[in-house]
Amino acid sequence: MLEVAGIDAFHGETQALFGASISVGASEVVALLGPNGAGKTTTLRSILGLTRARAGRIRFAGEDITALPTHRISKKGISWVPDDRRVFPTLTVARNLQIARRRTAFRQWSVGEMFGIFSALEHLMPRECENLSGGEMQMVAISRALLASPGLVLFDEPSQGLAPKIVQDVLKTIRMLKAEGIASLVVEQNALAALEASDRVYVMKQGRIVHHGPAQDLLRDVVLRRRLIGI
Numbered sequence: 001m002l003e004v005a006g007i008d009a010f011h012g013e014t015q016a017l018f019g020a021s022i023s024v025g026a027s028e029v030v031a032l033l034g035p036n037g038a039g040k041t042t043t044l045r046s047i048l049g050l051t052r053a054r055a056g057r058i059r060f061a062g063e064d065i066t067a068l069p070t071h072r073i074s075k076k077g078i079s080w081v082p083d084d085r086r087v088f089p090t091l092t093v094a095r096n097l098q099i100a101r102r103r104t105a106f107r108q109w110s111v112g113e114m115f116g117i118f119s120a121l122e123h124l125m126p127r128e129c130e131n132l133s134g135g136e137m138q139m140v141a142i143s144r145a146l147l148a149s150p151g152l153v154l155f156d157e158p159s160q161g162l163a164p165k166i167v168q169d170v171l172k173t174i175r176m177l178k179a180e181g182i183a184s185l186v187v188e189q190n191a192l193a194a195l196e197a198s199d200r201v202y203v204m205k206q207g208r209i210v211h212h213g214p215a216q217d218l219l220r221d222v223v224l225r226r227r228l229i230g231i
């Protein structure tokens with residue numbers, strides 16, 4: 001479904017990614033782990049065309065998307081749940097969700113289905129997003145990503161700043177997406193929770209992929225895990 005092949009990316013003149021390669025299969029959940037500054041967010045931004053890959057190729061659903069503008073990439077069926085949520089603060093939840101809707105080659109979701117996933121969402125609809133808690137805002141951000149009809153969702157630190165119960169809800173949602181045939185690429189500081197929810201894992205250090213394999217291997221092999229991700 002997604003093939004990132006040997007990409008280099010830069011912030012100004014500083015190189016942040018060095019030949020990074022990642023693949024995500026249809027309905028696969030893939031974790032992208034690594035220390036601060038390893039290049040995880042830059043990888044997600046490169047897939048979305050927000051930070052341009054200067055070398056390498058990115059393919060999604062059989063098409064080369066390396067040079068496409070971000071709005072066309074999202075119309076191909078890639079949604080993003082950014083770490084800072086980026087909902088429109090002065091608009092209501094209902095309006096934020098309404099403007100997120102998009103047709104792609106993938107399944108369309110209704111706002112009613114979002115109420116089924118996040119039971120608290122319905123009564124938040126008339127509220128302005130700037131008045132929401134972190135967990136409520138995350139519900140809006142994930143619902144918005146789904147209403148854009150994705151085949152793949154990029155999650156950047158989805159559990160950041162959230163209460164443990166909400167973190168569990170987020171992970172449950174990622175597993176539900178998998179059951180619906182939607183793939184996820186998940187950048188997460190909460191590495192153990194991410195590994196438990198994932199099929200495969202990539203570990204990055206200093207802009208390079210230094211390990212990839214089944215998530216279960218890192219869960220079972222404490223020595224390898226400590227060496228790679230320090231926990």
Ligand SMILES: Nc1ncnc2c1ncn2[C@@H]1O[C@H](COP(=O)(O)OP(=O)(O)OP(=O)(O)O)[C@@H](O)[C@H]1O
Binds near residue numbers: 012035041
């Ligand atoms: N806008 C920017 N301008 C300049 N350098 C940047 C910018 N964003 C990131 N970098 C640098 O690029 C490198 C990779 O950063 P990136 O945010 O992708 O890492 P990360 O693995 O997502 O880490 P974190 O968990 O801290 O977000 C780091 O050295 C970082 O300082």
